[in-house]
Amino acid sequence: MNIFDFVIQYWPRLLAGSGMTVAQFFLAAILGVTIALMMGLMKLSSNKLIRGSAVTYIEIFRGTSLLVQLYWIFFVLPLFGVTIDKFTAGYVAVGMNIGAYGAELVRGGILSVPKGQWEAALAINMSPAQRMQRIILPQALVNMLPPWGNLMIELLKGTALVSLISVADLMFETKQINSSTFLSAQAFGAALVIYYILARFMVTPFMRWLEGYMARKMGRA
Amino acid sequence: MFDWKWEFAWEILPRLVTATGNTLLAAGAGYAIALVLGLALAIAQRSPYRGLTFVVREFVEFIRSTPLLLQIFFIFYVGPQFGIRLSPWMSGMIAIGLHYSCYLSEVYRGGIDSVPKGQWEAAIALNMTTVQKYRRVIIPQAIPSALSGMGNYLVGIFKDTPMLSVIGVAELIHTANAIGSEHYRFLEPFTMVGIIFLAISLPAAGLIRLVEGRVRRKLGLK
Numbered sequence: 001m002n003i004f005d006f007v008i009q010y011w012p013r014l015l016a017g018s019g020m021t022v023a024q025f026f027l028a029a030i031l032g033v034t035i036a037l038m039m040g041l042m043k044l045s046s047n048k049l050i051r052g053s054a055v056t057y058i059e060i061f062r063g064t065s066l067l068v069q070l071y072w073i074f075f076v077l078p079l080f081g082v083t084i085d086k087f088t089a090g091y092v093a094v095g096m097n098i099g100a101y102g103a104e105l106v107r108g109g110i111l112s113v114p115k116g117q118w119e120a121a122l123a124i125n126m127s128p129a130q131r132m133q134r135i136i137l138p139q140a141l142v143n144m145l146p147p148w149g150n151l152m153i154e155l156l157k158g159t160a161l162v163s164l165i166s167v168a169d170l171m172f173e174t175k176q177i178n179s180s181t182f183l184s185a186q187a188f189g190a191a192l193v194i195y196y197i198l199a200r201f202m203v204t205p206f207m208r209w210l211e212g213y214m215a216r217k218m219g220r221a
Numbered sequence: 222m223f224d225w226k227w228e229f230a231w232e233i234l235p236r237l238v239t240a241t242g243n244t245l246l247a248a249g250a251g252y253a254i255a256l257v258l259g260l261a262l263a264i265a266q267r268s269p270y271r272g273l274t275f276v277v278r279e280f281v282e283f284i285r286s287t288p289l290l291l292q293i294f295f296i297f298y299v300g301p302q303f304g305i306r307l308s309p310w311m312s313g314m315i316a317i318g319l320h321y322s323c324y325l326s327e328v329y330r331g332g333i334d335s336v337p338k339g340q341w342e343a344a345i346a347l348n349m350t351t352v353q354k355y356r357r358v359i360i361p362q363a364i365p366s367a368l369s370g371m372g373n374y375l376v377g378i379f380k381d382t383p384m385l386s387v388i389g390v391a392e393l394i395h396t397a398n399a400i401g402s403e404h405y406r407f408l409e410p411f412t413m414v415g416i417i418f419l420a421i422s423l424p425a426a427g428l429i430r431l432v433e434g435r436v437r438r439k440l441g442l443k
Contacts, residue, residue: 063426064418065380072415075407079224153286160288163389173293184298192287192295199286211283 006186010090010177015190017173018194024159024169025198029096032155035124041132042104051114054103061100066158071095074165090169098155105151110136141213148205153199160195170194228404230409233400237410240396241417247313247392248379254318255378255381256371259325263333264355266326288442290384292316297388306437313385319380325371333359376422393417 007014042054061069070093077084084092113136121131163172174191178184265277284292297312307315336359344354386395397410 050296059423060419063422064415065383066410067383067386068415071398071407072411075413080409157286157288160290161384163290168238171288175292175294175348178294178298182302184295188291188295188299191291192283195287195291196283200282204286220342 001183001186003186003189006183007190010187010190013173013177014170014190014194017168017170018198020167020169021156021171021198022161024091024094024162024167026155027091028098028155028159029152031091032102033099034105034110035096036102039099039103039111040109042109043103044110058103060099061097062099066093066097067164068163069097070161070165086162086165086167089165090159090167094158094162095153097158098151101151101154105144105147106140109140113139122197138218140218142218145207145211145214149204149211152203152207156195156199156203224408226406226409229404230413231404233410233413234280236400237393237395237413237417240391240393241421243390244379244382244392245421247310247317247382247385247390248375250314251317251321251361251382252375252378254314255321255374258318258322260329260360263320263344266330267333279397281323281326285327289320289381290387292320293384293388302312309388309390310386314368317378317381317385320381321374323373324377328367328370328374329363332363332365333368335366336362348423365437368380368433368436371428372426375429376425379422379425380418 001009039054039057042050043058045051045054070089073084073093074086074089077089112188115137117135118131121135159169160171163169163175170191174187178187181187202206262281266274266281268274277398293313293316296308296316297307300307300312332420340358340362344358349357382390382392384395385392387399389395393414397407397414400410401407
């Protein structure tokens with residue numbers, strides 16, 4: 001069976017799996033960006049306790065691997081009385097992991113804003129919250145967007161791991177098709193191509209567009 | 222921690238230590254493959270043959286934007302369809318080595334691009350062959366600026382070895398999973414695996430920065 005016949009026969013399952021992968025991607029991305037902003041800001045705090053907890057979070061999630069975190073959240077947390085269904089456990093683990101990597105980008109982006117901007121905001125009597133929200137963060141966002149593009153690809157690839165706790169994403173469906181048909185080359189080959197299309201023709205162009213959009217909004221284009 | 226049993230933790234520790242050895246072995250072997258193959262990919266992308274450059278470039282992009290987990294399955298299951306039987310270790314090493322060679326090729330590429338143009342011209346002026354040019358002039362100067370990226374991916378490979386558990390390589394997660402289903406206890410094995418990962422990757426990251434600084438000083442850079 002060639003790959004075209006394969007796709008014609010199994011497209012409903014591949015599509016359903018891709019849909020689940022995209023859903024996991026979006027939810028994990030929202031969670032990841034939120035955590036990254038929070039932890040990135042916390043790491044810059046002058047309060048030792050706040051800074052310390054951000055550093056601990058970042059080091060734990062960057063120092064262990066995603067699969068370990070996923071299994072821990074899915075298999076161990078229920079023992080503490082926190083039961084999470086597999087769908088939620090999947091995107092929560094991926095999002096928390098990406099959030100730790102993103103926090104470093106946020107921190108770097110904020111530090112890259114020139115000192116004069118901080119001083120100017122202070123000079124016109126802005127509160128720290130106003131300063132961060134209106135002056136620093138918008139400029140930091142533009143600066144850190146390019147590395148976020150790479151991180152989003154890592155995020156998409158990370159969602160493949162949720163198949164290991166039986167979330168029916170593209171990876172999971174492919175494995176199921178493989179074990180019932182033994183058409184390994186076609187099944188895994190098709191999945192590779194779909195992931196590639198998602199990364200190269202959806203995630204990357206979107207991030208490029210966002211970079212351009214933000215740059216225009218800031219009057220830098 | 223209400224239910225943590227120290228006795229059980231002690232009992233399973235030897236098995237986890239053995240598995241840690243396997244994990245480190247897998248990471249080391251995968252890294253060795255990636256180091257060599259990555260260099261080949263980086264140099265191929267600079268070749269004067271347009272076709273070759275294009276194919277290698279697209280190949281690297283493709284591998285970098287698809288999940289390692291899927292690549293591991295692909296190599297493990299597709300081989301037998303064509304009569305090539307690979308052991309889990311073999312296919313795991315090929316998959317990890319190939320995946321990271323693409324990342325390392327980008328690191329090398331950055332390093333090679335940072336070598337001043339005059340050095341290339343000087344090598345040509347001295348009538349060096351391509352092999353001599355790379356071996357004696359370009360690569361020795363490219364490595365120092367590639368060092369930090371190379372170190373990061375060593376830790377990266379180590380953290381990605383748990384994916385090998387899916388094809389039955391007896392590394393940490395695979396062993397923890399086995400212990401968990403034998404004893405119906407997941408708290409201790411998975412928590413210990415997490416701690417082992419932290420205990421290795423954090424000092425390793427520090428050590429890599431130290432070595433990097435030392436090499437750079439020795440070569441008279443900063």
